[in-house]
Amino acid sequence: MDFDFSPEEQKFAEEVEQWLVDNHDPVVMDPTRENFTQLADTPERRAFMKKLAKKGWLGMSWPKEYGGQGIEGVYEFILNEALARHAAPQIGKGVGIIGKTLIRHGSEKLKKEFLPKILAAEVEFAVGYSEPQAGSDAANMQLKADKVDGGWNLNGQKMWTTSAHFADWYWVGARTDPDKAKHDGLSLFLIPMDHEGLEVQSLPTIGKDTTNQVFFKDVFVPDDYLVGTRGRGFQYIAEALDLERFTLFTLSPISERSRVLIDWVKTARRDDKPLREDPNVRRLIAHIATDTALARCLSTRFLCAAKAVNGKPPSVESSQYKLFTTTLSQRVCKDALDITGAAGQMREGQDDAPLAGRFEGAYRATMNETVGGGSSEIQKNIIARRHLGLPKNF
Amino acid sequence: MDIDFSEEQQMIVDMTRGMLNEHSSIDVVREMEDDPKGYPDALWKQMSELGLNGLLIPESYGGGGQTLLEAALVYEELGRALASTPHFVSCVIGAGLLLEAGSDAQREEWLGTIASGDAILTLAWLEPDRGYSQVGVAMQAKSDGDGVVLSGVKRHVHFASSADRMIVLARGDAGVDLYLVDPNSDGVKLTHQLSQGSDCQYRVDFNEVRVPSSARIGAAGSGWTSFDKIMHDGIILLAAQAIGGADRTLLETVAYAKERVQFDKPLGAFQALAHYMADASTAIEGGRVLVHEAAWNRAQGRSISRLAPMAKLFCCEAYRETTRACAQIWGGVAFTIEYDCQLFFRRAKQLQLSWWDTPYLEERVAADVLDG
Ligand SMILES: Cc1cc2nc3c(=O)[nH]c(=O)nc-3n(C[C@H](O)[C@H](O)[C@H](O)COP(=O)(O)OP(=O)(O)OC[C@H]3O[C@@H](n4cnc5c(N)ncnc54)[C@H](O)[C@@H]3O)c2cc1C
Ligand SMILES: Cc1cc2nc3c(=O)[nH]c(=O)nc-3n(C[C@H](O)[C@H](O)[C@H](O)COP(=O)(O)OP(=O)(O)OC[C@H]3O[C@@H](n4cnc5c(N)ncnc54)[C@H](O)[C@@H]3O)c2cc1C
DSSP: OBOSOOHHHHHHHHHHHHHHHHTOOTTTOOTTOOSSOOOOOSHHHHHHHHHHHHTTOTTTTSOGGGTSOOOOTHHHHHHHHHHHHTTOOOSHHIIIIIIHHHHHHOOHHHHHHHHHHHHTTOOOEEEEOOBTTBSSOGGGOOOEEEEETTEEEEEEEEOOOTTTTTOSEEEEEEESOTTSOGGGSEEEEEEETTOTTEEEEEEEOSSSOEEEEEEEEEEEEEGGGEESSTTOHHHHHHHHHHHHHHHHSOSHHHHHHHHHHHHHHHHOEETTEEGGGOHHHHHHHHHHHHHHHHHHHHHHHHHHHHHHTTTOOOHHHHHHHHHHHHHHHHHHHHHHHHHHGGGGGOOTTOTTOGGGGHHHHHHHHGGGTTTTTSOHHHHHHHIIIIITOOOSOO | OBOSOOHHHHHHHHHHHHHHHHHSOHHHHHHTTTOSSOSOHHHHHHHHHTTOTTTTSOGGGTSOOOOHHHHHHHHHHHHHHTOOOTHIIIIIIIHHHHHHHOOHHHHHHHHHHHHTTSOOEEEEOBOTTOOSSGGGOOOEEEEETTEEEEEEEEEEEETGGGOSEEEEEEEETTEEEEEEEOTTSTTEEEEEEOOTTOOOEEEEEEEEEEEEGGGEESSTTOHHHHHHHHHHHHHHHHHHHHHHHHHHHHHHHHHHHHHOEETTEEGGGSHHHHHHHHHHHHHHHHHHHHHHHHHHHHHTTOOOTTHHHHHHHHHHHHHHHHHHHHHHHHGGGGGSSSSTHHHHHHHHHHHHHSSSOHHHHHHHHHHHHHOO
């Protein structure tokens, strides 16, 4: 047993940390953006991703033949955690979901076209699975893909597409085989986001980020841009979701949040007394610290399991991690507001906002964590079935 | 980073589990409930022979010289089996205090026999209406010639009727001291007391009990520091014990939920119940890693002032919550003595209340996080 990173991993962690300190940029690294989806959604943030790419830090775990370094995923974990700690954009979807799926299942053409661009941070993606009638029940997607000469004709609607308002390419699930069983009738496509017939409408959220709904009207996709095998889309998505849960839900924002709150409590005062002497505050802080340590344990467990099965995402470990961590994330924000009291309601930018309004913003932003990327209930279903072997009745 | 057991560690787990299956079956556990002796001789003998009683004692004293990590693996199994033994008070706390602060003579006299199971030590610490902190130790050790005289009451003294010596916490001129006291001394009176977990506890009345100065463990006034340090080791093991109990409760409940049919479905097909079990398994898996992390850090010689209290705080609550939810899943039968669920349900809460309870642990964690 060994809870430390290996000397090489430790060295890499220090290198990343130093690089992030040296390259600190307050426009790119914005700690008030509490959402887990730290996106490359501005020119400055895209430029930052290019710098990361130049360091050779994108796609480290990809095989060498595709431009990766063929090293263990733990290096990506270390990088991602450091990026999150510095509130920088994450390596996210291109590397973790789309790149890896293309490497495993994509045609030579798609690999040639997209993999180098992903490694160079030259392309941003949006992921379109959810629809009004297909959220948790992802296999129920209804976006129609009709076979036409040389390709496919797509009609219908997607819901909740993060990044659609700035992305270059759309990674979309659609129903190619309506007569087959739900899970077997779906395929994945790649579509340029500025394609004729695609209409993106933004949906404001209670957090800082917007998300979008996207309408498809006779969107033509050439055969070459169907990913992998027709009808296997859902299997690819399920595989990638297990990856996403971990790459998109990093631990650092939570540890950082706990740390910031604890530092504040150490010096804050109420009624002329140090707040940290309040027994109720001490209790809350004890549990935040303990549960944050536990979240780290679940991430360690995931990481070790991932190493053991050689890159195959361990779904139970990732579900347990996501379930516990996203719930904790919300609780830390709630407790922080309870600790700051009435002043906690003041928003960012108000002079009187304690902790610069960070926790008020986070309180709202983190509400989607227990829903997005597979809700807590879905995680519990996965654990109950795959881990405990309970009957498949739900 | 690697959280798997080594081959040798896995062997310790398998050996312990096999031994407990044989010597600490549920029937044996039930026989020991409320028993004034409180542990089966066959089990104790077997633990000694397999080297478990000397696990943490250096080889030079006839022990196994293992680290707290190996001990944590053993404790998860002890918890899984609900094994009733004086191991904790004797081989962990007793031996630990002697190793930490005992004189050469005291170590020579006791460590070998603790390891062989021939001697049992216990701890006389808590007092009526007093808490877990240093302030809780009110019993005075009055100097009298070349010795001290102890008067007062101690509670929650485990396995006192079998103990060769009790380590008594008392307040001397320089602060808290630890004394080795023979329970057969004049003025000592033991009263068996029944607890929620039906384990073996005594109230011990000390009526002008004389002990020589040579019975003190460590320098005058150093007792609390030694005790506090060994308790940090101890609670990591108790956290492991909690995980073992919780894990077994969950696994047995999952098996029941697959078999028992209501409304034409196995209970496990009801999502309301499945989600209780998913939550419990998440807490157990995380708690287990936290225990191992704490024990590993201790074995590496790093500070455990934060991780140890966190481990007991989290794992005991996970145990309690798991047994509560599981009792709910068993339905009416959980409420009967015949079914085993209640054994775990009662012990979970007892373990949480004992050896530093939730408010005390919360305060320890808060102090480490906020006041450091
Ligand atoms: C900010 C944001 C960004 C998002 N970004 C993207 C994106 O980029 N791409 C994308 O494809 N999707 C995205 N999503 C969609 C997200 O994946 C879905 O919201 C999520 O899967 C839940 O689906 P739903 O909202 O339709 O809720 P529903 O599926 O309608 O669920 C509503 C409630 O019912 C519960 N429920 C549903 N099924 C079950 C069941 N079987 N058992 C028990 N309980 C159940 C759920 O847990 C939830 O509590 C995003 C969502 C949000 C909020
Ligand atoms: C002390 C005591 C006294 C009692 N006295 C009487 C009495 O005088 N007369 C009498 O007739 N009965 C009596 N009962 C029986 C009592 O009504 C039953 O225990 C109770 O109805 C639950 O049934 P069960 O124990 O068979 O559990 P089960 O029905 O097996 O239920 C086990 C678990 O599964 C859950 N479950 C079952 N079905 C579903 C479902 N459809 N959806 C979700 N979850 C489900 C339950 O909530 C429970 O958590 C008594 C029980 C006790 C403990």
